[in-house]
Each structure stands twice: as C-alpha cells, then as structure tokens.
Amino acid sequence: MLAARDLSTAYGGLIALTQATIEVERGEIVCVAGANGAGKSTLLKTIAGMERPCSGVVEFLGERIDGLAPHLVTKRGIAYVPENRRLFSRLSVDDNLRLGSYLFRGRSDRDAPREMAIRLFPRLGERLLQRAETLSGGEQQMLAISRALMTRPKLLMLDEPSQGIMPKLVDEIFDAVSEIRASGTTVLIVEQRLTECLEIADRAYVLQTGRVVMSGTAAEIRDNAGVRKAYLGL
Amino acid sequence: MTAQAVAQSLVSGLLMGLIYALVAAGLALVFGLMNVVNFAHGEFLMTAMYAAFGLFVAVSLDPLLAAPFVAAAMFIFGSVVYLGVVRFAMSASANAGMVQIFATFGLGVVMRGLAQLLFTPNYRSIPHSWLGGRTMQIAGVYLPAPQLAGACVSLATFGALWLIINRTDFGRALEATREDSGAVALVGIDRKRIFALGWGLGAALVGLAGAVLAIFFYIYPDVGASFSLIAYVTVALGGFGSVFGAFAAGILVGLVEAGSALVLPASLKYVGVYALYLLVVLVRPRGLFGSL
Ligand SMILES: Nc1ncnc2c1ncn2[C@@H]1O[C@H](COP(=O)(O)OP(=O)(O)OP(=O)(O)O)[C@@H](O)[C@H]1O
Ligand SMILES: [Mg+2]
Numbered sequence A: 001m002l003a004a005r006d007l008s009t010a011y012g013g014l015i016a017l018t019q020a021t022i023e024v025e026r027g028e029i030v031c032v033a034g035a036n037g038a039g040k041s042t043l044l045k046t047i048a049g050m051e052r053p054c055s056g057v058v059e060f061l062g063e064r065i066d067g068l069a070p071h072l073v074t075k076r077g078i079a080y081v082p083e084n085r086r087l088f089s090r091l092s093v094d095d096n097l098r099l100g101s102y103l104f105r106g107r108s109d110r111d112a113p114r115e116m117a118i119r120l121f122p123r124l125g126e127r128l129l130q131r132a133e134t135l136s137g138g139e140q141q142m143l144a145i146s147r148a149l150m151t152r153p154k155l156l157m158l159d160e161p162s163q164g165i166m167p168k169l170v171d172e173i174f175d176a177v178s179e180i181r182a183s184g185t186t187v188l189i190v191e192q193r194l195t196e197c198l199e200i201a202d203r204a205y206v207l208q209t210g211r212v213v214m215s216g217t218a219a220e221i222r223d224n225a226g227v228r229k230a231y232l233g234l
Numbered sequence B: 001m002t003a004q005a006v007a008q009s010l011v012s013g014l015l016m017g018l019i020y021a022l023v024a025a026g027l028a029l030v031f032g033l034m035n036v037v038n039f040a041h042g043e044f045l046m047t048a049m050y051a052a053f054g055l056f057v058a059v060s061l062d063p064l065l066a067a068p069f070v071a072a073a074m075f076i077f078g079s080v081v082y083l084g085v086v087r088f089a090m091s092a093s094a095n096a097g098m099v100q101i102f103a104t105f106g107l108g109v110v111m112r113g114l115a116q117l118l119f120t121p122n123y124r125s126i127p128h129s130w131l132g133g134r135t136m137q138i139a140g141v142y143l144p145a146p147q148l149a150g151a152c153v154s155l156a157t158f159g160a161l162w163l164i165i166n167r168t169d170f171g172r173a174l175e176a177t178r179e180d181s182g183a184v185a186l187v188g189i190d191r192k193r194i195f196a197l198g199w200g201l202g203a204a205l206v207g208l209a210g211a212v213l214a215i216f217f218y219i220y221p222d223v224g225a226s227f228s229l230i231a232y233v234t235v236a237l238g239g240f241g242s243v244f245g246a247f248a249a250g251i252l253v254g255l256v257e258a259g260s261a262l263v264l265p266a267s268l269k270y271v272g273v274y275a276l277y278l279l280v281v282l283v284r285p286r287g288l289f290g291s292l
Helices: A040-048 A070-076 A093-100 A107-120 A137-149 A167-182 A194-200 A218-223 A225-230 B003-034 B041-059 B063-090 B096-119 B145-167 B169-179 B191-216 B224-238 B243-263 B271-283
Strands: A002-011 A014-024 A029-034 A055-060 A078-081 A155-159 A186-190 A203-208 A211-217 B135-138 B141-144
Touching: A002 A040, A014 A029, A014 A040, A014 A055, A029 A040, A029 A167, A029 A194, A040 A070, A040 A078, A040 A155, A040 A186, A070 A078, A078 A137, A093 A107, A093 A137, A093 B169, A107 A137, A107 A167, A137 A155, A137 A167, A167 A186, A167 A194, A194 A218, A203 A218, A211 A218, A218 A225, B003 B041, B003 B141, B003 B145, B003 B169, B003 B191, B003 B224, B003 B243, B041 B063, B041 B096, B041 B191, B041 B224, B063 B096, B063 B191, B135 B145, B141 B145, B145 B169, B145 B191, B145 B243, B169 B191, B224 B243, B224 B271, B243 B271
Parallel strands: A014 A211, A029 A186, A029 A203, A078 A155, A155 A186
Antiparallel strands: A002 A014, A002 A055, A203 A211, B135 B141
8 A cells, every 4th residue: 555665865964764665555554663763753654744755765555655734644644743743732532533624525525534533532522622732642632633634544653652651551542443443444553662662563664763674464573582682572 | 282182183093093093903913823023914914904995996895885895805815825925835834923923024125026017006086985084073173973983893803813813713723823823733723724824814804994994085096005014013912912902002092192292293103102112122122011
C-alpha cells in the first residue's frame, strides 16, 4: 500500500534520513523503532509531505505522492498524528473532531468515524465542549488520533503516541490502535516503547542515524540480540 | 453642558463607533488569520466607496442596495490581492515581515494614484439617496438616518460573522488556521485557500462599510487615510486580530471621539482617541480583548 524507496531528507545541509526504504502492506501494523534523533519523525514528516525529500520516491496505492502538498497527502488517505499532536488547542474537542471531517459533506462520512472515535475513547465523548488545551496529555493524544480518524484514512501514521502519557492510558491507546487496524485502517507507528508496540505490530523497522539497519517480523525484532540490548534493556 | 448634549453625543458616538467597528473588522480578521497587516486597508475602503458611487452614477442604484454588490466585488478583489501580491510577499526568502509591509503599503500607494488618475482628486458625493440628509428625532436626540443605517448594517454583519465563525465549517477552518496554519493540512485543509477566502471576507466587510459611508461622506482618493488610522487604533485596542475585540473597541473609539468633541475644540477631536490608544498600549499592550 505504501512504499518509500531510497528516501533521503535533509534539514538545511544536515541529512536526517539516508536512503530509507520501507513498505507497508494493507491491513498491517508496522512499527518504526530507533534511538532519539534516528530520523523516525523525519520519515513520517516526509511521507506526510511536511518535509520534502532530497531524493527517493514515496508511492501510495500505486501513485507517487512525494512532492505533494501535505493537505493533498491527507486527501489521498494518509492521516498523520505528529509528535507534538498539533491540536487546535483553543477550540473545543467537538470542533477539533468536526475539523477532522472538513473534507466530507455527507452525514455518514462524518458520523461513522465520530462514533468510532467516541467508542474507542469514551472520555472524549464526555468532554466534547471542553477546550482541547484543557485535556490531559493522554486525552490530547486520544483527540489527535480521533481527529486523524475523522479524515477516514486508509493509512494512519502515529508518531510516538505514548510519549509523556501515564501507563494506564498508554495501554488504552495501544488497544485502540489494534482496534483501528481491525476496522480496516492500516497503521504505521513510530515508538520508543518497543515492548508494547511489538505486541500489536506485525512487522518492524529499526532506524539508526537516518538509516534502516534492520527489518523483520515483530517476533524477529523482539528476539534479536542487538535490539534486546539497545532498546529493550534486556 | 446639558444632559441633552451628553445624550446626543453618546448616541452619535455609538452610531459612529459601530461604523468604525465595521471598517476595522476586515483588518482584524486578516491580521488574526495570518499576522499580516494590510497597509492598503484605507484604500480598500476608498475603492468600495468609489464602487458605490459608480453604481449610483451608472445605474442610479441607492448605496444601501448597492452594498451587497460592492461587498461581493470587494470579496473578489481581496482574494485577488492575496493571490496576486500577499501570497508572494509571504514566501519571500528573507525579511518576509518587511516585504509584506512594503507590498501592502505599495499597493495602497498604487491604488490611491490610480484613483487620482481615473477619478481626479475632486471630492464627490452621492447627491440624493434614500437616507442622505434625513434625520429622526427621539426624545430630542437627533439620529441621522445614514449613520443609523450604518450602525444597523454593522450590527447585522457582526451577528452574521459570529454565526459564520462559530457555526460553519468555514468558520472553524478560519479559527483553526488562525491558531496553527501549519496544522490544518493534517485535516486536509489547504491553508492558502483559507487565506484567500479570509482576504476576500475581510475586503467584503470593508466593502459594506464603504457602501454605507458613501451615503454621507465625501468620496476622494485620500478618503481612506483618516478611517484607516482609526481602524489601526481600533484593531490595536481590541487586541490584535480579534474580530469581536474590534467590535467593542470600535464602539469605544466612537464614544471617546464624541466625548472629546464635547469638551475639546473640534479640531482636536481625535486627541481623546489617541490618548486612549496610548493608555492601552502602555497599560495593556495586547489590547483590551487580546489573548496573546
Ligand atoms: N526541523 C528541524 N531542523 C533541523 N534539524 C532537525 C529538524 N528536525 C529534526 N532535525 C534533526 O534531524 C535528526 C532526526 O530527527 P528526528 O526528529 O527525525 O528524530 P527522531 O528519531 O524522531 O527522534 P526522537 O525519538 O527524539 O523523536 C536529528 O538529528 C534532529 O536534530
Ligand atoms: Mg521523533
């Protein structure tokens, strides 16, 4: 469904991603792991059109999407939840959700993902009129994921959804990611909490200083001695 | 000073204040949306006044009826200014802030020059309209009909704006773009489209103000200058970029102006307004209703 080939991205002159190649098949949960500064966020930003690659190709559903403006990438069916979430913090939870379905006019296109989001995260349903900035960190993450779901994506990209969130909510969020996949949305997820992430992922890639240094099924990555040492603290 | 005179000046100040608020609304909207001050705002107003004048001369359309047409034409004009000038100024590779200032300031100079060339510097006025020259009198207080109509148009417009901003998808997109224009792409919104529509809406608002002012104000190439100065003060007072802050600030400016006229010689009638402005800048720089 998604293929990034030999993707390189630089900030000014500094290269953050070097010839990275990853693929995501329809219906998968694919995890991207790596230390701080490895280039994980850069990879997602590049796919989302927020950064331009200096070389390489991104294909989605058989069409090239590299070089497209970010709103057009969203229109093609890729929803991206960035690291810092970028909620509209002065607007209400409800307004954030409604903005998610900006592209749709029909009732069913608007109601179905909304019902799903509120089923996945009932605490959002209880806080619809609250300003987004008054939500807890975990609730903000839930809202960011929900807003992304409102765009009815074929592929959902999550950048460290567990960051700065208490453990109980992290479980809730990972459970929701599993359910989102079960409902037919493919997921590409960047995570530092590798143990939890590998539990729900099918496959994983490991990035190091901008390069893909390892890839395999979730079990292979989990059992790899190097990964266990470097990322799982085992 | 009689109670009568005070009541009269309160009422006149309120009416004029509502019109000032309408003049300033578009300026506040665009500034809030994208942090760009339109230094051609006064010339936008001037253009709208000439448009109302032109419609009167050409097809004897009363300026009140012409208002929606002027607003529609100004909507297109505002969008075109964004797409043709501001968009490029914003993407300047260095000193984008300065480039924007010069781009809109330069546009204003060009528009004034064109108006002098096409319409001559002569003062024009619309000699007879439904409301021109009429007044009502309630309990001894005179209500000039054009100002009253302008105040009503202003109230209705701010009401409509409130509905647009709070109840429509476009309004939500405006608010979202205003908060984080880089993030709206995450929900599939093209921010440049919102910017263009925002410029259109801002220009349409000043278009309504221009059509109303054309009923009772002289029309000449420099007419925008005094109004735009008041509009900048209003926007700063209201809290930069807050449309409804501009509404309250406009009324306040009108009242203070009328109040100063009561106690000061007519030639000093703006002294009170600028004193208020300086006070707010010193005491509360983000403006009365600004959130920062
Ligand atoms: N906007 C930017 N401007 C300049 N350099 C950047 C920018 N964003 C990231 N970088 C650099 O690019 C490299 C990769 O950053 P990136 O954010 O992709 O890493 P990451 O794997 O997501 O790290 P983390 O786990 O800390 O989120 C880092 O060296 C970082 O300093
Ligand atoms: Mg990151």
